[in-house]
Amino acid sequence: MESIDSLGRHILVEAWGCRDDALDDLPGIRQAMVEAAEAAGATVLDVSFRKFAPQGVSGVVIISESHLTIHTWPEHGYAAIDLFTCGERARPWKAFEVLSDFLGADQITTMEIRRGEIGELRRAKKSETDFVYLHEYGGSKQESGF
Amino acid sequence: MESIDSLGRHILVEAWGCRDDALDDLPGIRQAMVEAAEAAGATVLDVSFRKFAPQGVSGVVIISESHLTIHTWPEHGYAAIDLFTCGERARPWKAFEVLSDFLGADQITTMEIRRGEIGELRRAKKSETDFVYLHEYGGSKQESGF
Numbered sequence: 001m002e003s004i005d006s007l008g009r010h011i012l013v014e015a016w017g018c019r020d021d022a023l024d025d026l027p028g029i030r031q032a033m034v035e036a037a038e039a040a041g042a043t044v045l046d047v048s049f050r051k052f053a054p055q056g057v058s059g060v061v062i063i064s065e066s067h068l069t070i071h072t073w074p075e076h077g078y079a080a081i082d083l084f085t086c087g088e089r090a091r092p093w094k095a096f097e098v099l100s101d102f103l104g105a106d107q108i109t110t111m112e113i114r115r116g117e118i119g120e121l122r123r124a125k126k127s128e129t130d131f132v133y134l135h136e137y138g139g140s141k142q143e144s145g146f
Numbered sequence: 147m148e149s150i151d152s153l154g155r156h157i158l159v160e161a162w163g164c165r166d167d168a169l170d171d172l173p174g175i176r177q178a179m180v181e182a183a184e185a186a187g188a189t190v191l192d193v194s195f196r197k198f199a200p201q202g203v204s205g206v207v208i209i210s211e212s213h214l215t216i217h218t219w220p221e222h223g224y225a226a227i228d229l230f231t232c233g234e235r236a237r238p239w240k241a242f243e244v245l246s247d248f249l250g251a252d253q254i255t256t257m258e259i260r261r262g263e264i265g266e267l268r269r270a271k272k273s274e275t276d277f278v279y280l281h282e283y284g285g286s287k288q289e290s291g292f
Contacts, residue, residue, distance in 0.1 A: 007219055007222065007224065007226070008217070008226060010158075010226075012156075012259065012261075014261065014262065014263075045196055045204075046194045046196070048192045048194055048206070048208055050191055050192070050208065052210075058191075058208060058212065058213070060194070060206045060208055060213060060215075062194055062196065062204060062206055064198075066204065066217050066226075067204070067206060067215055067217075069206075069213055069215070069230070071154070071212050071213075071230070071232070073153055073262065076153065076262065078153065078262050080153070080154060080156075080212075080230075080261045080262055082228065082230075084215070084217070084226075084228075086217070113158065115158075115160065115226045116160065116219065116222065116224050116226055117160075
């Protein structure tokens with residue numbers, strides 16, 4: 001059991017060389033995204049998916065624990081996926097596994113970022129400045145959970 | 147005019163010390179998010195916002211150019227925002243400005259990540275491996291546009 005030092009976990013996925021028939025398949029993508037949310041132990045609140053002309057799909061699954069999103073570029077064999085969960089029980093890498101299986105990508109690059117790091121909360125409360133643009137993110141890169 | 151070397155731009159925002167009456171104000175947040183999308187020059191396709199008990203708001207604005215999301219933790223004075231746009235015309239930092247004004251945060255940390263970097267596309271096409279988990283993201287940190 002890892003310690004909880006942030007409010008949320010956010011996995012950014014870059015999937016290249018996805019199988020040809022996956023990236024423009026709105027019903028298939030929607031089903032995979034909902035299954036991904038369920039695999040993560042998340043509660044689905046709303047889904048919204050769109051198909052673009054001539055190709056490409058965008059979709060969001062809003063979960064009690066934050067959100068999952070996907071945007072596809074079939075012409076590049078590419079999908080951008082975000083898996084953002086909060087709470088101790090959510091398992092965002094389980095969602096990743098479902099989508100990875102669905103996309104059948106040649107190459108997947110991932111980055112996990114901690115959102116709402118508690119250290120930042122303490123720092124914000126101590127801050128004497130009125131407004132600070134740091135332009136750098138305090139999140140640390142994490143290895144995947146498998 | 148910067149050169150286009152990626153399919154999308156993704157700004158991650160960590161906002162701390164937000165004004166008390168902003169983070170639990172669903173109508174206000176929804177309005178600010180839609181105004182942010184419009185300020186970015188994006189086309190709004192769908193919106194979905196939820197209020198949680200006892201507090202907190204989650205919301206998504208799906209745009210033709212990808213998505214904007216927000217999740218708030220009023221008890222921590224914190225909001226996590228994602229501004230993901232594709233295409234040459236979108237101005238995600240304009241969206242940021244609208245939301246920054248709305249939240250009135252003491253401290254804002256941002257990171258801009260390039261999604262779908264074209265170099266990765268070339269690399270994927272040349273790849274001889276069947277499947278590679280890099281567990282590192284090729285995106286580079288970017289300074290903000292203002």
